[in-house]
Amino acid sequence: xxxxxxxxxNELDEPIGLMPKLxxxxxxxxxxxxxVFVLNEKGEIMLQQRALGKYHSPGLWTNTCCSHQRAGEExxxxxxxxxxxxxxxxxxxxxxxxxxxxAPFDNGLTEHEFDHVMIGQYxxxxxxxxxxxxxxxxxxxxxxxxxxxxxxxxxxxxxxIIFDQFxxxxxxxxxxx
Numbered sequence: 001x002x003x004x005x006x007x008x009x010n011e012l013d014e015p016i017g018l019m020p021k022l023x024x025x026x027x028x029x030x031x032x033x034x035x036v037f038v039l040n041e042k043g044e045i046m047l048q049q050r051a052l053g054k055y056h057s058p059g060l061w062t063n064t065c066c067s068h069q070r071a072g073e074e075x076x077x078x079x080x081x082x083x084x085x086x087x088x089x090x091x092x093x094x095x096x097x098x099x100x101x102x103a104p105f106d107n108g109l110t111e112h113e114f115d116h117v118m119i120g121q122y123x124x125x126x127x128x129x130x131x132x133x134x135x136x137x138x139x140x141x142x143x144x145x146x147x148x149x150x151x152x153x154x155x156x157x158x159x160x161i162i163f164d165q166f167x168x169x170x171x172x173x174x175x176x177x
Contacts, residue, residue, distance in 0.1 A: 006031040006068045011100065013114050018071060025056075028110035030100065031068065035115055035162050036079045036093060038064040040123045044138040048087065050156070051134050056105045059134060062156040063163075064120075075116040083120075087136070088127030091120040096169045103157035111158055117166055141167070 005018040009032050024031050038046045046064045050057055065086040069078040079093045098116045105111070126136055139147070148155055148163060 004068070005071070006033075007071060009114050011114075013098065021068065022055075022109075025109040025111065028102070028104070028112045030112050030114060033066065033068050033111075033113035033115045034075055034079050034082075034118060035066040035158070036064050036083055036118045036120065038083070038087075038091065038120045038122045040121065040138060042138075042140075044140050045144055046087075046122065046126065047137055047139055047144070048128070048133045049135040051130065051132050053131070056107055056109050057156045060156045060159075061154055062159040066115075066158070069116075076118060079116075079118045079120075086129050086132040088129065089122060089124065091122045093118040093120040096166060099165060101158065101161045101165075103161060105157065113158070115158070115162065117162060117169075119169075 003020045003022070006021050006024045007015050008017045008019055008024065008029055010016055011030070013032065019029065019031070040046070047061050048064060049061050050059060052058045065082050067078065067082040069075060075095055076093050080090055084090055096117045096119055098114060100114050103111045128136055144163065145167065148160055152160060
């Protein structure tokens with residue numbers, strides 16, 4: 001299997017090259033990424049626990065799915081692809097906003113991403129890919145906000161950054177029952 005490459009970008013999200021994913025994380029180079037948040041009709045977020053075999057942040061809780069766009073792939077298209085690969089379902093996604101963040105890890109790798117944040121709705125159970133996901137659960141937005149303060153160590157670095165960035169966006173998109 002060929003090593004996955006990420007799209008290196010400048011601070012305007014303009015592509016400047018391709019690089020193997022691990023090398024980009026070792027060198028902390030800015031690259032394009034996306035983060036998907038799926039909500040149910042109650043306004044709860046579907047969280048995933050990363051598989052224990054992941055090379056960084058194994059076993060930590062995070063948003064529904066996240067990954068990197070492939071060369072020539074649109075943001076929403078990439079989000080839908082990865083949602084199916086990790087969580088085993090498809091739903092419509094809407095891009096909310098994008099921003100740049102940098103999160104170093106204990107293992108020497110760094111996420112330095114131009115992140116496109118998307119939201120979707122789904123009300124059934126996922127069919128998780130055990131190579132990617134250890135577990136999943138629904139949590140209310142407020143419960144997530146509180147739990148991040150109480151137990152920050154059980155969440156991925158990027159999830160804490162992203163959740164803080166778009167807490168207000170999530171509140172606007174929750175469907176009231």
